[in-house]
Amino acid sequence: MNLDVIFLVLLALVVLFAILLLAKTVRIIPQARAGIVERFGKYKETLPxxxxxxxxxxDRVRxxxxxxxxxxxxxxxxxxxxxxxxxxxDTVIYFQVTDPVAATYExxxxxxxxxxxxxxTLRNIVGGMDLEQTLTSREDINSGLRGVLDEATGKWGIRVNRVEIKGIDPPPSIKDAMEKQMRADRDKRALILSAEGQRQSAILTAEGNKQSQILNAEGERESQILRAQAEREAQILRAQGxxxxxxxxxxxxxxxQPDQSLLAYQYLQMMPKIAEGDANKVWVIPSEITKALEGLGSSMHEITGIPKHSGGPRVRVDMGPTEAQLPKPSGDPELTSAQKAVEAAIAEAAAAANPGKRVPAPAEPPTDPASAEPTGDQPGA
Known part of the structure; x- marks a missing residue:
């Protein structure tokens, strides 16, 4: 019984030793890792x-x-x-180990x-810049940091890929001053733009007023010229008329060739015109008018300077037709009857206006249109 227990204990020890030996012999290295192996405290190899x-x-993976x-x-x-x-x-560094042995032992x-x-390195670079350059030169700071770090860490088996500045925070007082400065700068730009806009507007308005005044002056000049020309032509036409x-x-x-009777009649026609007007309280009758009245009342006396009978033939001036000219009737019976009715109405109106004068009856329309045309001046009696 004791031998069996001892055998089982020994067997368990052997199995345990075998497991421990296997664990010390076999080593699994994960992907993107490197194991540094030391033998008796000295570097031996790098496990992939x-x-x-x-x-x-x-051997031991150190x-x-x-x-x-x-x-x-x-x-x-x-x-x-x-x-x-x-x-x-505050900064962010992106780096990678390229030599595990150097990164371990250097x-x-x-x-x-x-x-x-x-x-x-950051203090050295920023110490040579003022605040304005520091805030606006992040790319220069990143490049300077990356160059210095890559050169210094090369012997350590490290490669610095990128250096980024997360933030640059000035003091609160400086922030307040910067905000005021930016606000003042923006207000200044706004005022400048507003002034430029007002100037451009004033210039455009002045140019528009100038062009308008020029056009108005040209239009007024042409209008005056046209009015003067029209007035001149009108005066010429009136003078000619x-x-x-x-x-x-x-x-x-x-x-x-007017005679004594005609001039006496003209004198009588002038008498009402002499008496016209409210201011004519007293008016003088010329002596020629009395003599004209005497000559009109009796043909026994003669007015000095006026012949009793004018010599030579008398010519009646053709003053044109005294009656309304109507269109000649055509062969249509209805138009002919209408024409006759119109002529009869005209004759009646003339008779009513001159009761003591005989008005000739309307004549029949001539068959030949050429016969109705006037033949010229007619001699007077």
Whole structure:
């Protein structure tokens, strides 16, 4: 019984030792990892990803290095600018381990080393810039940090891919001053744009008024010219008409050869015109009018300077038709009857206007249209 227990204990120990030996011999490295193997405390080899066989109890995986690109965000750090202003800058570093052996044995803690190097380099770069340049030159700061860090970390087996500045925070007083400055700058630009707009508007308005006044002046000038031309032509036409009227009257008087009776009748016609008007209280009758009345009442006396009988033939001036000219009736019986009715109405109106004068009856319309045309002047009695 005791032998069986001892055998089982020994068997369990052997199995346990075999499992431990297998665990020390076989080592599985994950993808994108690298294992640093040491033998008796000395570097032996670097294990790649996958299944690896080690010498148990002699070889040992000391470090497991991550070969992927890593992102490290550093807390904000106070940095003094060239114009003695303290700003708070926080950065982000993107780096990757390219040499696991160097990253293990060349530097004790490469993440802390990168952080400190970033802070010192950032202070050197920002210290040569003023606040305005610091706020507007992020790309220059990133490039400068990346160059310095890549050069310094190359011997550590680390490659810095990117350096980004997350934020640059000036003091609250500086923020307030910057906001006031920006507000004042925007107000100034707004006032400048408003003034330029008003100036352009005034210029355009003045140009429009100028063009309007020029056009109005040109229109007024042309209008005055046209009115003057029209007035001149009207005066010329009136003068010509008056001249023709005077010439016609003068010619008619000379052609008619007026005698004593006609001039006496003209004197009688002028008497009512002399008496016209409210201001004519007293008026003088010319002596020629009395003599004309005497000559009109009796043909025994003669007025001085006026012949009793004019010599030579008398010519009656053709004054044109005295009756309304109606269109000649056509062959239509209805139109002929209408024409006759119109002529009869005209005759009746003339008879009513002159009761003592005989009005000839309307004549039959001539069959030949040429016979109805006037033949010219007719001699008087």
């Amino acid at each position: 990803a996958g299944l690896n066989i080690l010498v148990p109890f002699i 470090y497991l290095i991550d070969l992927r690109e890593q992102v490290v965000s550093f807390p904000p750090q106070p940095v003094i600018t060239e114009d003695n202003l303290v700003v708070s800058i 530097i004790a803690n490469y993440i802390q080393a990168v952080e400190q190097l970033t802070m010192t 008056e001249g023709q009227a005077i010439q016609t009257v003068f010619q008619a008087i000379h052609d008619g």
